[in-house]
Amino acid sequence: MTDDDVRTHVLPHQHMLGGPVRALHELTRVYGYIHTEHLPIVADVFNISVAEVRGIVSFYEDFKTHPPARTTIRVCQAEACQAVGSRELTHELEAAYHTKLGIRGNDVELEAVYCLGLCASGPAVQVNDQLIARASVAKLQATS
Numbered sequence: 001m002t003d004d005d006v007r008t009h010v011l012p013h014q015h016m017l018g019g020p021v022r023a024l025h026e027l028t029r030v031y032g033y034i035h036t037e038h039l040p041i042v043a044d045v046f047n048i049s050v051a052e053v054r055g056i057v058s059f060y061e062d063f064k065t066h067p068p069a070r071t072t073i074r075v076c077q078a079e080a081c082q083a084v085g086s087r088e089l090t091h092e093l094e095a096a097y098h099t100k101l102g103i104r105g106n107d108v109e110l111e112a113v114y115c116l117g118l119c120a121s122g123p124a125v126q127v128n129d130q131l132i133a134r135a136s137v138a139k140l141q142a143t144s
């Protein structure tokens with residue numbers, strides 16, 4: 001990937017509302033995660049500072065600055081899911097996958113998320129791109 005390749009993916013978003021966020025989503029789609037050497041290119045295209053781009057990347061949980069684990073499990077920690085056991089489910093997932101919430105492993109990464117839009121069917125979990133309602137360890141292992 002050359003700087004010109006990266007710029008090619010950023011430029012179409014230059015005059016859009018929310019352009020930097022859209023461009024960063026595109027870079028994630030194309031390259032798998034946000035490479036730090038891409039930040040100055042985004043800053044240049046949008047005429048903002050590298051610190052501003054870094055701020056956007058760090059603000060949104062969807063932007064990763066490292067290669068993603070093979071499986072990312074996002075467990076809803078918001079109130080409706082807590083009321084139906086998301087904290088207990090989180091502990092069960094930590095034990096089942098030998099990891100901790102927020103710790104990146106090579107195979108499985110558990111992440112906290114605050115609402116997946118399945119509030120009436122919690123606890124809600126997202127495994128890579130798949131949403132799972134009324135989640136349990138057994139249900140997750142059956143779907144993966």
Ligand code: FES
Nearest residue numbers: 076081116118119
């Ligand atoms: S509160 Fe968990 S999906 Fe909305």
